[in-house]
Amino acid sequence: xxxxTALVGGLLLGSASAFQHVKLxxxxxxxxRAPLAASMYVDLNENVDRDIASMDxxxxxxxxxxLGGVQLDxxxxxxxxxxxxxxxxxxxxxxxxxxxxxxxxxxxKQELDVQAAVDYLVRLGAGDQAxxxxxxxxxxxxxxxxxxxPWFPWLNSMPRLFYNSVSMTNFCxxxxxxxxxxxxxxxxxxxxNFKEALSKTDAVGAGxxxxxxxxxxxxxxxxxxxxxxxxxxxxxxxxxxxxxDTEIExxxxxxxxxxxxxxxxxxxxxxxxxxxGCPTNPSxxxxxxxxxxxxSPATFCKMMNYQPTPEMIDIGLDNSRMxxxxxTGDISDEIWDVVLYDILKSDRAAQESFYNAHMAGDFxxxxxxxxxxxxxxxxAIKKHVDTFLETLETLSARTIGQDLNIHPRIPVILEHxxxxxxxxxxxxxxxxxxxxxxxxxxxxxxxxx
Numbered sequence: 001x002x003x004x005t006a007l008v009g010g011l012l013l014g015s016a017s018a019f020q021h022v023k024l025x026x027x028x029x030x031x032x033r034a035p036l037a038a039s040m041y042v043d044l045n046e047n048v049d050r051d052i053a054s055m056d057x058x059x060x061x062x063x064x065x066x067l068g069g070v071q072l073d074x075x076x077x078x079x080x081x082x083x084x085x086x087x088x089x090x091x092x093x094x095x096x097x098x099x100x101x102x103x104x105x106x107x108x109k110q111e112l113d114v115q116a117a118v119d120y121l122v123r124l125g126a127g128d129q130a131x132x133x134x135x136x137x138x139x140x141x142x143x144x145x146x147x148x149x150p151w152f153p154w155l156n157s158m159p160r161l162f163y164n165s166v167s168m169t170n171f172c173x174x175x176x177x178x179x180x181x182x183x184x185x186x187x188x189x190x191x192x193n194f195k196e197a198l199s200k201t202d203a204v205g206a207g208x209x210x211x212x213x214x215x216x217x218x219x220x221x222x223x224x225x226x227x228x229x230x231x232x233x234x235x236x237x238x239x240x241x242x243x244x245d246t247e248i249e250x251x252x253x254x255x256x257x258x259x260x261x262x263x264x265x266x267x268x269x270x271x272x273x274x275x276x277g278c279p280t281n282p283s284x285x286x287x288x289x290x291x292x293x294x295x296s297p298a299t300f301c302k303m304m305n306y307q308p309t310p311e312m313i314d315i316g317l318d319n320s321r322m323x324x325x326x327x328t329g330d331i332s333d334e335i336w337d338v339v340l341y342d343i344l345k346s347d348r349a350a351q352e353s354f355y356n357a358h359m360a361g362d363f364x365x366x367x368x369x370x371x372x373x374x375x376x377x378x379x380a381i382k383k384h385v386d387t388f389l390e391t392l393e394t395l396s397a398r399t400i401g402q403d404l405n406i407h408p409r410i411p412v413i414l415e416h417x418x419x420x421x422x423x424x425x426x427x428x429x430x431x432x433x434x435x436x437x438x439x440x441x442x443x444x445x446x447x448x449x
Contacts, residue, residue, distance in 0.1 A: 039146035044214050046161040046408075052080055055157035059236045062150070065096040069268070072239060078161070081241040082272045092262045094248060094272065095237055099256030103151075103233040104226075105131035108138040117197040126193045131231040132219050136194055139215040139233075140204040154235045155218075162217045163290030163412045166191045171402070175395045175413050177388070177420060179302050183287035191216050221289050226252045234258040242285065243273030244295040250274060278320050282419065290409075292416050298323040299423050301335055302388055306342060311355055315341045326419070329426030331381065336370060339377045344369075375438035382431045385424050392421045 056072055069086030088094065114137050118130050142149040149155065161167075165184030176184060195212055198204070207215070222238040223231045237258050240248060247270060248260045266272070277285055282296045300319045308317055316322065316334030323332040337358065344351035350369070357365035370377070396417050399410050 039148060040152070041146040042143055042152075042156050042158070042214075044160055044210050048160055050078075050080070050159065051153070051156045054153045055235075058153035062101050062235075063098050064101060064236050066236070067092070067094050070094050070272070078159070079241075080157075080239060082236075082239045084247075084266050084270050084272055085268050087268055088262050088266045090262050090264050090266075093259050094262055095258075095260040097234040097237050097258040099258075101235060102256065102258060103135055103138050104256060105134040105231040106228075108134035112137050112141065112201075112203045114201045114203050117201040117203075120197045120200045121193060124193055124196075126190070129190055129193060131229075132190075132223065133194055133197060135219045135223055135231055135233055136215055137198070137201070137203055139218050140198075140207060140211070143211070143215065144204055151235070158214075158218050158222075160214065161408070162213075162221065163409050164217060164221065165287045165290075166213055166216055166220075167290065168409050168413075169407050171407055172409050172413060175398050175410065175417070177283075177302065177392060177395060177417065178304060179300065180283040180287050180416065182304075183284055187220070187287055224250055224258075226256075228252075230256075232256075232258065240272055240274045242276040242289070242291070242293060243271075244275075244279040244293060244297065246273050246275050248272050248274050280320055280323055282416070286412075286416050290412065292412065292419055294419060296326065298325045298332075299420060300324075301331075301384075302420075303335070303338070303384060306338060312338065312341065315355065315358055324423050324427045326423045326426065329423075329428075329430040331427060331430065335381065336377055337366075339380050340370060340373055343373060343376050343380065374434070378431055378434045378438055382428070382435050385428050385431060389421065389424050389428065392417050392424070 052072055052074075059066070067086070067088065069084050069088065071083055071085055072080050073083045074080045082095075084094075112134065114134065117137075118127075118133060121127055121129055121133060139155070142151050143155060146152065165180075165187040168184065173181060173184065191213070194216060198212070199206075219231075219233065223233050224237075226232055232252070234250070237250060237260055240250075240260065247262060247264055247266050249263050251259045251261055253259070260272070260274075276289060279293065279296050280298045280300065282293045282299055285291065285293050285296075301322045301324050303322060306312055306317055316332075316337045318334065321332060321334040322338060323335070324330075325332075341351060341354060344354055354366065354369045356362075357369070396414055399407075399414060402410055404410055
Protein backbone atom coordinates (compact mmCIF):
# COMPACT_ATOMS: atom_id res chain seq x y z
CA UNK A 1 0.00 0.00 0.00
CA UNK A 2 1.29 3.47 -0.87
CA UNK A 3 0.86 6.40 1.53
CA UNK A 4 1.13 10.09 0.85
CA THR A 5 4.04 11.67 2.68
CA ALA A 6 1.78 14.41 4.07
CA LEU A 7 -0.66 11.87 5.50
CA VAL A 8 2.11 9.86 7.16
CA GLY A 9 3.64 12.99 8.61
CA GLY A 10 0.33 13.92 10.17
CA LEU A 11 -0.23 10.46 11.59
CA LEU A 12 3.22 10.29 13.12
CA LEU A 13 3.00 13.75 14.61
CA GLY A 14 0.35 12.74 17.11
CA SER A 15 2.48 9.94 18.57
CA ALA A 16 5.97 11.31 17.98
CA SER A 17 6.81 11.36 21.68
CA ALA A 18 6.27 7.61 21.85
CA PHE A 19 8.97 6.93 19.27
CA GLN A 20 12.57 6.28 20.24
CA HIS A 21 14.61 8.02 17.58
CA VAL A 22 18.20 9.11 17.23
CA LYS A 23 18.53 11.53 14.32
CA LEU A 24 21.28 10.94 11.78
CA UNK A 25 23.97 13.54 11.44
CA UNK A 26 24.65 14.85 7.93
CA UNK A 27 23.15 13.01 4.96
CA UNK A 28 21.66 9.70 6.06
CA UNK A 29 22.69 7.94 2.85
CA UNK A 30 26.30 8.72 3.68
CA UNK A 31 26.23 7.45 7.26
CA UNK A 32 29.51 5.72 8.03
CA ARG A 33 31.29 3.72 10.66
CA ALA A 34 34.85 4.44 11.68
CA PRO A 35 36.98 1.65 10.13
CA LEU A 36 38.86 -0.59 12.52
CA ALA A 37 42.47 -1.61 12.08
CA ALA A 38 41.44 -5.16 11.24
CA SER A 39 38.12 -5.53 9.42
CA MET A 40 35.52 -7.98 10.64
CA TYR A 41 33.28 -9.94 8.31
CA VAL A 42 30.04 -11.78 8.85
CA ASP A 43 30.97 -15.28 9.97
CA LEU A 44 28.74 -17.60 7.94
CA ASN A 45 29.27 -20.69 10.07
CA GLU A 46 25.79 -22.06 10.71
CA ASN A 47 26.51 -22.46 14.43
CA VAL A 48 27.54 -18.82 15.00
CA ASP A 49 25.27 -16.80 17.28
CA ARG A 50 23.53 -13.84 15.69
CA ASP A 51 24.56 -10.45 17.09
CA ILE A 52 21.09 -9.09 17.78
CA ALA A 53 22.12 -6.65 20.52
CA SER A 54 24.47 -4.65 18.27
CA MET A 55 21.88 -4.54 15.51
CA ASP A 56 19.21 -3.40 17.97
CA UNK A 57 21.35 -0.43 19.05
CA UNK A 58 22.31 0.28 15.44
CA UNK A 59 18.64 0.77 14.48
CA UNK A 60 18.44 3.76 16.83
CA UNK A 61 21.78 5.14 15.60
CA UNK A 62 20.67 5.23 11.97
CA UNK A 63 17.26 6.77 12.54
CA UNK A 64 14.89 3.80 12.52
CA UNK A 65 11.91 4.74 14.69
CA UNK A 66 9.72 2.46 16.77
CA LEU A 67 7.11 2.71 19.46
CA GLY A 68 8.59 2.13 22.89
CA GLY A 69 6.76 -1.16 23.38
CA VAL A 70 8.20 -2.76 20.23
CA GLN A 71 11.01 -5.13 21.19
CA LEU A 72 13.05 -7.94 19.69
CA ASP A 73 12.82 -11.28 21.44
CA UNK A 74 13.33 -14.98 20.83
CA UNK A 75 11.78 -18.16 22.14
CA UNK A 76 14.67 -20.43 21.14
CA UNK A 77 17.69 -18.12 20.91
CA UNK A 78 17.95 -18.58 17.14
CA UNK A 79 14.82 -17.14 15.58
CA UNK A 80 14.18 -13.52 16.59
CA UNK A 81 11.07 -11.48 15.96
CA UNK A 82 9.29 -8.34 17.11
CA UNK A 83 6.93 -8.40 20.11
CA UNK A 84 4.83 -5.78 21.82
CA UNK A 85 5.05 -4.99 25.53
CA UNK A 86 2.39 -2.25 25.63
CA UNK A 87 -1.13 -2.13 24.17
CA UNK A 88 -1.51 -0.45 20.78
CA UNK A 89 -4.72 0.50 19.02
CA UNK A 90 -5.37 -0.28 15.37
CA UNK A 91 -4.18 2.43 13.00
CA UNK A 92 -0.99 3.31 14.87
CA UNK A 93 2.41 3.11 13.24
CA UNK A 94 4.79 0.81 15.12
CA UNK A 95 7.99 1.14 13.08
CA UNK A 96 9.36 3.58 10.51
CA UNK A 97 12.42 2.71 8.43
CA UNK A 98 13.80 5.72 6.50
CA UNK A 99 14.30 5.10 2.80
CA UNK A 100 18.02 5.86 3.08
CA UNK A 101 18.50 2.92 5.46
CA UNK A 102 16.77 0.39 3.22
CA UNK A 103 18.11 -1.59 0.28
CA UNK A 104 15.88 -1.19 -2.75
CA UNK A 105 16.24 -2.97 -6.07
CA UNK A 106 15.82 0.30 -7.98
CA UNK A 107 18.57 2.01 -5.99
CA UNK A 108 20.85 -1.03 -6.30
CA LYS A 109 20.27 -1.02 -10.07
CA GLN A 110 21.60 2.54 -10.27
CA GLU A 111 24.48 1.89 -7.89
CA LEU A 112 25.81 -1.41 -9.27
CA ASP A 113 27.19 -2.20 -12.72
CA VAL A 114 25.28 -5.43 -13.33
CA GLN A 115 23.44 -4.78 -16.59
CA ALA A 116 25.31 -7.58 -18.41
CA ALA A 117 24.25 -10.00 -15.68
CA VAL A 118 20.62 -8.90 -15.86
CA ASP A 119 20.70 -9.22 -19.66
CA TYR A 120 21.88 -12.79 -19.12
CA LEU A 121 18.94 -13.46 -16.82
CA VAL A 122 16.61 -12.13 -19.51
CA ARG A 123 18.14 -14.54 -22.05
CA LEU A 124 17.48 -17.37 -19.59
CA GLY A 125 13.84 -16.34 -19.47
CA ALA A 126 14.31 -15.13 -15.88
CA GLY A 127 13.98 -11.39 -16.38
CA ASP A 128 11.25 -11.30 -13.74
CA GLN A 129 13.94 -12.21 -11.18
CA ALA A 130 15.94 -9.02 -11.77
CA UNK A 131 14.63 -7.17 -8.70
CA UNK A 132 15.80 -9.93 -6.38
CA UNK A 133 19.09 -10.17 -8.27
CA UNK A 134 19.89 -6.49 -7.72
CA UNK A 135 19.37 -6.99 -3.98
CA UNK A 136 21.39 -10.20 -4.05
CA UNK A 137 24.39 -8.35 -5.51
CA UNK A 138 23.88 -5.44 -3.11
CA UNK A 139 24.04 -7.79 -0.10
CA UNK A 140 27.20 -9.38 -1.50
CA UNK A 141 28.76 -5.95 -2.10
CA UNK A 142 28.10 -4.82 1.47
CA UNK A 143 29.35 -8.15 2.83
CA UNK A 144 32.65 -7.61 0.99
CA UNK A 145 33.21 -4.40 2.95
CA UNK A 146 33.10 -6.20 6.28
CA UNK A 147 32.51 -3.86 9.20
CA UNK A 148 33.35 -0.90 6.95
CA UNK A 149 29.82 -1.31 5.60
CA PRO A 150 27.31 0.98 7.33
CA TRP A 151 24.95 -1.99 7.36
CA PHE A 152 27.39 -4.41 9.02
CA PRO A 153 25.47 -4.67 12.34
CA TRP A 154 22.30 -5.56 10.47
CA LEU A 155 24.05 -8.08 8.21
CA ASN A 156 25.75 -9.62 11.24
CA SER A 157 22.34 -10.17 12.82
CA MET A 158 21.10 -12.27 9.90
CA PRO A 159 20.47 -16.01 10.31
CA ARG A 160 23.24 -18.33 9.16
CA LEU A 161 21.18 -21.49 9.32
CA PHE A 162 18.28 -21.49 6.86
CA TYR A 163 15.83 -24.33 6.29
CA ASN A 164 14.39 -23.43 2.92
CA SER A 165 14.83 -25.31 -0.34
CA VAL A 166 18.05 -23.62 -1.48
CA SER A 167 19.70 -24.70 1.77
CA MET A 168 18.71 -28.35 1.46
CA THR A 169 21.04 -31.19 0.53
CA ASN A 170 20.29 -33.34 -2.50
CA PHE A 171 19.12 -36.07 -0.14
CA CYS A 172 16.60 -33.69 1.43
CA UNK A 173 14.94 -33.33 -1.95
CA UNK A 174 14.37 -37.08 -2.01
CA UNK A 175 12.17 -36.73 1.10
CA UNK A 176 9.86 -34.02 -0.27
CA UNK A 177 6.29 -34.65 -1.51
CA UNK A 178 5.67 -33.79 -5.19
CA UNK A 179 4.30 -30.25 -4.78
CA UNK A 180 6.93 -28.97 -2.36
CA UNK A 181 9.57 -30.77 -4.45
CA UNK A 182 8.45 -28.85 -7.54
CA UNK A 183 8.36 -25.56 -5.65
CA UNK A 184 11.78 -26.25 -4.16
CA UNK A 185 13.28 -27.10 -7.53
CA UNK A 186 11.94 -23.80 -8.85
CA UNK A 187 13.77 -21.95 -6.06
CA UNK A 188 16.94 -23.95 -6.72
CA UNK A 189 16.84 -23.09 -10.44
CA UNK A 190 16.44 -19.42 -9.51
CA UNK A 191 19.52 -19.62 -7.30
CA UNK A 192 21.49 -21.34 -10.06
CA ASN A 193 20.42 -18.57 -12.44
CA PHE A 194 21.79 -15.99 -10.00
CA LYS A 195 25.11 -17.82 -9.72
CA GLU A 196 25.47 -17.96 -13.49
CA ALA A 197 24.49 -14.30 -13.92
CA LEU A 198 26.94 -13.23 -11.23
CA SER A 199 29.80 -14.51 -13.37
CA LYS A 200 28.85 -11.92 -16.00
CA THR A 201 29.70 -8.93 -13.78
CA ASP A 202 32.69 -7.60 -11.84
CA ALA A 203 30.49 -5.68 -9.40
CA VAL A 204 31.48 -8.11 -6.65
CA GLY A 205 34.16 -10.71 -6.26
CA ALA A 206 33.53 -14.40 -6.74
CA GLY A 207 32.01 -15.87 -3.60
CA UNK A 208 31.90 -19.46 -2.45
CA UNK A 209 28.69 -21.48 -2.45
CA UNK A 210 27.94 -20.82 1.23
CA UNK A 211 28.24 -17.05 0.82
CA UNK A 212 26.07 -17.01 -2.30
CA UNK A 213 23.38 -19.11 -0.63
CA UNK A 214 23.43 -16.89 2.44
CA UNK A 215 23.03 -13.70 0.39
CA UNK A 216 20.30 -15.32 -1.72
CA UNK A 217 18.42 -16.45 1.39
CA UNK A 218 18.69 -13.04 3.05
CA UNK A 219 16.97 -11.54 0.01
CA UNK A 220 14.33 -14.17 -0.69
CA UNK A 221 13.26 -14.58 2.95
CA UNK A 222 13.36 -10.91 4.02
CA UNK A 223 12.65 -8.62 1.03
CA UNK A 224 9.20 -7.10 0.49
CA UNK A 225 7.52 -5.88 -2.71
CA UNK A 226 6.34 -2.28 -2.86
CA UNK A 227 3.32 -0.86 -4.71
CA UNK A 228 5.67 0.61 -7.33
CA UNK A 229 7.01 -2.83 -8.24
CA UNK A 230 10.27 -2.34 -6.33
CA UNK A 231 11.74 -4.89 -3.90
CA UNK A 232 13.01 -3.61 -0.56
CA UNK A 233 15.05 -4.91 2.36
CA UNK A 234 14.02 -2.79 5.35
CA UNK A 235 16.15 -3.40 8.49
CA UNK A 236 14.09 -4.11 11.61
CA UNK A 237 10.89 -4.36 9.55
CA UNK A 238 12.32 -7.64 8.28
CA UNK A 239 11.93 -9.02 11.82
CA UNK A 240 8.15 -9.27 11.56
CA UNK A 241 7.32 -12.97 11.36
CA UNK A 242 4.57 -14.53 9.27
CA UNK A 243 1.12 -15.33 10.58
CA UNK A 244 -2.18 -16.56 9.22
CA ASP A 245 -3.77 -14.03 11.57
CA THR A 246 -1.77 -10.81 11.33
CA GLU A 247 -1.34 -7.70 13.45
CA ILE A 248 0.55 -5.42 11.07
CA GLU A 249 1.06 -4.57 7.41
CA UNK A 250 3.90 -2.75 5.71
CA UNK A 251 3.25 0.45 3.80
CA UNK A 252 5.48 2.80 1.83
CA UNK A 253 5.17 6.52 1.20
CA UNK A 254 6.15 8.42 -1.95
CA UNK A 255 9.71 8.87 -0.70
CA UNK A 256 10.26 5.16 -0.10
CA UNK A 257 10.05 5.25 3.70
CA UNK A 258 8.72 1.99 5.15
CA UNK A 259 6.06 1.95 7.86
CA UNK A 260 4.57 -0.89 9.92
CA UNK A 261 0.92 -0.17 10.65
CA UNK A 262 -1.15 -1.92 13.33
CA UNK A 263 -4.17 -3.39 11.55
CA UNK A 264 -5.92 -4.43 14.74
CA UNK A 265 -5.83 -3.64 18.44
CA UNK A 266 -2.79 -5.42 19.87
CA UNK A 267 -2.39 -6.64 23.42
CA UNK A 268 0.90 -6.68 25.38
CA UNK A 269 2.92 -9.86 24.90
CA UNK A 270 1.75 -10.31 21.32
CA UNK A 271 4.12 -11.28 18.56
CA UNK A 272 3.82 -8.83 15.65
CA UNK A 273 3.09 -10.73 12.46
CA UNK A 274 2.48 -9.93 8.82
CA UNK A 275 1.57 -12.11 5.85
CA UNK A 276 4.33 -13.63 3.71
CA GLY A 277 1.88 -15.26 1.34
CA CYS A 278 -1.25 -17.35 0.99
CA PRO A 279 -2.01 -19.03 4.33
CA THR A 280 -3.56 -22.01 2.57
CA ASN A 281 -0.33 -22.90 0.78
CA PRO A 282 2.08 -23.92 3.56
CA SER A 283 4.18 -25.82 1.01
CA UNK A 284 5.06 -22.58 -0.79
CA UNK A 285 6.00 -20.92 2.51
CA UNK A 286 8.10 -23.95 3.41
CA UNK A 287 9.96 -24.03 0.08
CA UNK A 288 10.69 -20.29 0.05
CA UNK A 289 11.11 -19.42 3.73
CA UNK A 290 11.90 -22.75 5.38
CA UNK A 291 9.23 -22.87 8.06
CA UNK A 292 5.94 -24.68 8.57
CA UNK A 293 2.94 -22.51 9.33
CA UNK A 294 1.00 -24.79 11.68
CA UNK A 295 -1.68 -22.12 12.01
CA SER A 296 -2.58 -22.64 8.36
CA PRO A 297 -6.25 -23.72 8.33
CA ALA A 298 -6.01 -25.70 5.11
CA THR A 299 -3.65 -26.90 2.43
CA PHE A 300 -3.81 -27.42 -1.32
CA CYS A 301 -5.10 -30.92 -2.03
CA LYS A 302 -1.99 -31.77 -4.13
CA MET A 303 -4.02 -32.78 -7.19
CA MET A 304 -1.55 -31.72 -9.86
CA ASN A 305 -2.49 -33.78 -12.93
CA TYR A 306 -5.37 -31.73 -14.32
CA GLN A 307 -4.81 -29.61 -17.42
CA PRO A 308 -5.45 -25.91 -16.65
CA THR A 309 -7.93 -25.30 -19.45
CA PRO A 310 -10.02 -22.11 -19.25
CA GLU A 311 -13.05 -24.24 -18.34
CA MET A 312 -11.16 -26.05 -15.58
CA ILE A 313 -10.00 -22.73 -14.15
CA ASP A 314 -13.59 -21.46 -14.25
CA ILE A 315 -14.73 -24.57 -12.40
CA GLY A 316 -12.15 -23.96 -9.64
CA LEU A 317 -8.74 -25.38 -10.63
CA ASP A 318 -6.67 -23.17 -8.37
CA ASN A 319 -4.14 -24.08 -5.66
CA SER A 320 -5.60 -21.49 -3.31
CA ARG A 321 -9.17 -22.84 -3.67
CA MET A 322 -8.80 -26.63 -3.93
CA UNK A 323 -8.31 -27.15 -0.23
CA UNK A 324 -8.27 -29.88 2.38
CA UNK A 325 -8.93 -28.46 5.87
CA UNK A 326 -6.46 -29.55 8.52
CA UNK A 327 -8.58 -29.75 11.67
CA THR A 328 -11.93 -30.85 10.27
CA GLY A 329 -11.00 -32.87 7.18
CA ASP A 330 -13.46 -30.84 5.14
CA ILE A 331 -13.09 -30.78 1.37
CA SER A 332 -13.63 -27.52 -0.50
CA ASP A 333 -16.41 -27.33 -3.09
CA GLU A 334 -13.85 -26.62 -5.77
CA ILE A 335 -12.31 -30.10 -5.36
CA TRP A 336 -15.67 -31.80 -5.81
CA ASP A 337 -16.40 -29.59 -8.84
CA VAL A 338 -13.04 -30.14 -10.55
CA VAL A 339 -13.05 -33.90 -9.99
CA LEU A 340 -16.62 -34.23 -11.25
CA TYR A 341 -15.97 -32.06 -14.30
CA ASP A 342 -13.02 -34.33 -15.17
CA ILE A 343 -15.13 -37.48 -14.69
CA LEU A 344 -17.79 -36.07 -17.02
CA LYS A 345 -15.32 -35.76 -19.91
CA SER A 346 -16.57 -39.15 -21.12
CA ASP A 347 -19.99 -37.58 -21.64
CA ARG A 348 -19.45 -34.24 -23.35
CA ALA A 349 -23.10 -33.23 -23.18
CA ALA A 350 -23.27 -33.86 -19.44
CA GLN A 351 -19.95 -32.07 -18.92
CA GLU A 352 -21.20 -29.03 -20.83
CA SER A 353 -24.45 -29.03 -18.88
CA PHE A 354 -22.56 -29.16 -15.57
CA TYR A 355 -20.23 -26.35 -16.69
CA ASN A 356 -23.11 -24.14 -17.78
CA ALA A 357 -24.90 -24.72 -14.48
CA HIS A 358 -21.76 -23.72 -12.62
CA MET A 359 -21.27 -20.56 -14.64
CA ALA A 360 -24.95 -19.61 -14.28
CA GLY A 361 -24.96 -20.21 -10.54
CA ASP A 362 -27.58 -22.95 -10.97
CA PHE A 363 -27.05 -24.64 -7.61
CA UNK A 364 -29.87 -27.17 -7.95
CA UNK A 365 -28.60 -28.57 -11.25
CA UNK A 366 -25.07 -28.81 -9.92
CA UNK A 367 -26.27 -30.63 -6.81
CA UNK A 368 -28.21 -33.09 -8.94
CA UNK A 369 -25.01 -33.92 -10.83
CA UNK A 370 -23.05 -34.27 -7.59
CA UNK A 371 -25.65 -36.61 -6.10
CA UNK A 372 -25.72 -38.73 -9.25
CA UNK A 373 -21.94 -39.08 -9.42
CA UNK A 374 -21.12 -39.00 -5.69
CA UNK A 375 -19.78 -42.53 -5.72
CA UNK A 376 -17.36 -41.83 -8.55
CA UNK A 377 -16.15 -38.46 -7.30
CA UNK A 378 -15.69 -39.60 -3.70
CA UNK A 379 -13.86 -42.73 -4.86
CA ALA A 380 -11.55 -40.67 -7.07
CA ILE A 381 -10.70 -38.28 -4.24
CA LYS A 382 -10.22 -41.18 -1.81
CA LYS A 383 -7.84 -42.92 -4.23
CA HIS A 384 -5.76 -39.74 -4.41
CA VAL A 385 -5.76 -39.36 -0.61
CA ASP A 386 -4.79 -43.00 0.02
CA THR A 387 -2.00 -42.86 -2.57
CA PHE A 388 -0.64 -39.63 -1.16
CA LEU A 389 -0.63 -40.98 2.40
CA GLU A 390 1.36 -43.99 1.20
CA THR A 391 3.80 -41.63 -0.54
CA LEU A 392 4.29 -39.64 2.66
CA GLU A 393 5.09 -42.80 4.60
CA THR A 394 7.69 -43.81 2.02
CA LEU A 395 9.30 -40.36 1.94
CA SER A 396 9.49 -40.05 5.73
CA ALA A 397 10.93 -43.56 6.07
CA ARG A 398 13.91 -42.50 3.94
CA THR A 399 15.10 -40.21 6.72
CA ILE A 400 15.59 -43.01 9.25
CA GLY A 401 19.23 -43.28 10.32
CA GLN A 402 20.37 -40.15 8.50
CA ASP A 403 22.98 -37.90 10.14
CA LEU A 404 21.31 -34.63 11.14
CA ASN A 405 24.70 -32.91 11.20
CA ILE A 406 24.87 -33.50 7.45
CA HIS A 407 21.15 -32.98 6.80
CA PRO A 408 19.95 -30.53 9.50
CA ARG A 409 16.77 -29.71 7.56
CA ILE A 410 15.35 -33.23 7.94
CA PRO A 411 13.38 -32.42 11.14
CA VAL A 412 11.62 -29.52 9.41
CA ILE A 413 10.87 -31.71 6.38
CA LEU A 414 9.40 -34.37 8.66
CA GLU A 415 7.34 -31.71 10.43
CA HIS A 416 5.97 -30.52 7.09
CA UNK A 417 5.21 -34.08 5.97
CA UNK A 418 3.49 -34.81 9.29
CA UNK A 419 1.29 -31.71 8.98
CA UNK A 420 0.23 -32.80 5.50
CA UNK A 421 -0.32 -36.35 6.77
CA UNK A 422 -2.58 -35.08 9.57
CA UNK A 423 -4.60 -33.10 7.05
CA UNK A 424 -4.99 -35.99 4.61
CA UNK A 425 -5.79 -38.44 7.42
CA UNK A 426 -8.62 -36.19 8.60
CA UNK A 427 -9.90 -35.96 5.03
CA UNK A 428 -9.73 -39.75 4.73
CA UNK A 429 -11.79 -40.10 7.92
CA UNK A 430 -14.49 -37.98 6.25
CA UNK A 431 -14.27 -39.73 2.87
CA UNK A 432 -14.25 -43.39 3.87
CA UNK A 433 -17.87 -43.41 5.14
CA UNK A 434 -19.06 -41.52 2.06
CA UNK A 435 -17.39 -44.03 -0.26
CA UNK A 436 -18.66 -46.97 1.77
CA UNK A 437 -22.20 -45.62 1.78
CA UNK A 438 -22.07 -44.92 -1.95
CA UNK A 439 -20.82 -48.45 -2.60
CA UNK A 440 -23.61 -49.85 -0.41
CA UNK A 441 -26.24 -47.85 -2.24
CA UNK A 442 -24.82 -49.02 -5.56
CA UNK A 443 -24.84 -52.66 -4.47
CA UNK A 444 -28.40 -52.32 -3.16
CA UNK A 445 -29.59 -50.74 -6.39
CA UNK A 446 -28.19 -53.57 -8.52
CA UNK A 447 -28.87 -56.48 -6.16
CA UNK A 448 -30.88 -59.38 -7.65
CA UNK A 449 -34.61 -59.03 -7.04
